[in-house]
Amino acid sequence: MVIVGDHESILIPQLDRARQSTGRLRGIRLFHTHIGSSPLSREDVMDMVFLRLDSIALLNIDEQGDPDKFQWAHLLPPNPKNDPYLIHEPVPWTHVDFDFAKTVDSLEKELDRSQASIETGSQSGRCLLISVGQAPRKVLENSLSELADLAETAGLQVAGTMIQRVARVNPRFIVGKGKLSELEVMALQHNASILVFDQELTPTQLRNIASITERKVIDRTQLILDIFAQHATSKGGRLQVEMAQLKYTLPRLVKQDRALSRLTGGIGGRGPGETKLELDRRKIRDRIKKIKDDLQNLRKHRQNTRSKRQQEDIPVVSLVGYTNAGKSTLLNTLTHSDILSEDKLFATLDPTSRRLRFPKDKEVILTDTVGFIKDLPKDLQEAFMATLEELSQAHVLVHVADSSHPDLEQQVQAVENILEQLGLQEKTIILALNKWDRLDDQTRTLVSNTYPMGIPISALRRNSLTDLVQSIENHLT
Known part of the structure; x- marks a missing residue:
């Protein structure tokens, strides 16, 4: 392929027919000229990187139009210095003695060898x-x-x-x-x-x-x-x-x-x-409107369910907190349930409710909700309002926090910010410091001083939940 440019640049066309695998070189070497003595430029090297070229070579042309210096560069496999590429020093064009095909073949083999040692356990990439x-x-x-x-x-x-x-x-x-x-x-x-x-x-x-x-x-x-x-x-x-x-x-x-x-x-x-991702804007807007109508009907259905609870005069306690703080585990332990609880972010998306009977023959509805996360996208907050509306009907919110997490303060603050955005900051909120058993004595003292009203618990251990249950009961009486 021969490309003719001008004295400033050349335009490299689409390379659709070249090798497409993002894990391999393109199978193309670019050889071009510079008028004058300028070396390989930053743009030259960027082209080599983004197009995954096997190599890029430069021949300088002197004032008489004769070939002068030759320079070339190629990418590098993983190396101790983390150098992304190697730019060879210019040499007189008559002294060029490189076997380009052999060099590229060796480079590909090194890349293959480094990638063969990579575990590809994830099918998604x-x-x-x-x-x-x-x-x-x-x-x-x-x-x-x-x-x-x-x-x-x-x-x-x-x-x-x-x-x-x-x-x-x-x-x-x-x-x-x-x-x-x-x-x-x-x-x-x-x-x-x-x-x-x-x-x-x-x-x-x-x-x-x-x-x-x-x-x-x-x-x-x-x-x-x-x-x-x-x-x-x-x-x-x-x-x-x-x-x-x-x-x-x-x-x-x-x-x-x-x-x-x-x-x-x-x-x-x-x-x-x-x-729907490749539909035009009009169809997407129509679909969004239809979904909003469906979600509105869902809200009405959930409102009816909440109304029945209110008629039965059963108080509602909702578990809130940062994602993966242990809310589902706590609900399972308190209610002897087996809803999904995994050591993963956002394992729970749909609200789950269970009845909980207190020692004094008092019943409550315990609700598990989607976990929060910092910088939760605004559209996602709006989309999940139907889920989060459950919180507006709760008599007590139990804020479950992972006390063993290194970013405990930031996570607690993120949850408090979202509750404020939802207008729930005035509700009764009990802070449950989960995973207390993972803390050493020094950290426990530090966390206790930071959150003196927090109640230490271990959601997996039922005998550690006595103080939390008592606090919930006290706030409902």
């Missing part, structure tokens, strides 16, 4: 996690750790992470082109086909990144939506997930091209809403 922001590095690291839990819950295998602190977030790509090139090489070296960003990407950022990388690009919101899509079991839950997916997709809907095809389907695009 391997991913890189990226966090970009102005917050202190420790904050970004903790947030990225939570993103890793989300990715694992979604069925992804984390191949690597990248954190970049910036004074100002890049409005076009969220990170600079240089960091994107590092990500691309890291993805190639670790056989990762998905880039997951901890921050919510704007439609522009999502399209721009997807247009220059062969990887699938998703953000934290898409990941959460995907988990909800996997776990929603009831009609209401499925409707809520679908509406949130459609609202997220609507501003990101563009003409069907290779970029969009990498934004839809699989992780971040599955579940009840995936068949």
Whole structure:
């Protein structure tokens, strides 16, 4: 293939017929000229990285139009220095003595060898996690750790992470082109086909990144939506997930091209809403309106159920808290139930209610609700209002917190913020400090001083719940 450019640049056409696997090199070497003595440029190297070229070579042309210096570069397999590529020094063109085919063959074998040693236990794919922001590095690291839990819950295998602190977030790509090139090489070296960003990407950022990388690009919101899509079991839950997916997709809907095809389907695009992802805006809006009507009917049905409870004069106690804090486990232990409780984020999406009889022959309805999470997408909050309305009817809220979690304070604050947004801050709230048995004496003292009104419990041990049950009973009398 011969491409003619001008004195400033050449335009590389689409390479659709070339090798497509994101875990392999493209099978194409680019050989081009520079007029004058300028070396391989940053743009040259970026083209090599994002197009996964076997190599890029440069021949300088002198003032008389004769060949002068020769230089070339190629990507590198994983190495101790984490160098993404190697740029060879320029040499006189008459002294070029490289076996390009042999070098590329060796490079491919090294990449294959490194990838063969990678465990591919996840059918959904391997991913890189990226966090970009102005917050202190420790904050970004903790947030990225939570993103890793989300990715694992979604069925992804984390191949690597990248954190970049910036004074100002890049409005076009969220990170600079240089960091994107590092990500691309890291993805190639670790056989990762998905880039997951901890921050919510704007439609522009999502399209721009997807247009220059062969990887699938998703953000934290898409990941959460995907988990909800996997776990929603009831009609209401499925409707809520679908509406949130459609609202997220609507501003990101563009003409069907290779970029969009990498934004839809699989992780971040599955579940009840995936068949709607490529519909036009009008159809999506019509579908959202229909879902809103269905959810309104669901609210009416649940309101009738709550009215019957009120007629029976049975008080309601709702369990709230950060996702994976142990709410379902607590409900099971208190009521001798066996609802799903897993060590995963968002294992519970649909509200579950059980009757609980107190020692003094008093009955209450104990309700388990969807777990909260920091930076919960606004559309997701709106979509799950039908679920969270259960909380407005509760007489007492039991805030279950994982006292052993390193981000306990941030998680407690996140739950309190969401309760305030829902207008529930005035309700009676009991703080249950779960997983107390995992704390050492020093940490217990620290947590007790921080939350003097908190009640230590271990949701798995019924004998540790006496004080909590007594506190609930006292608030209901």
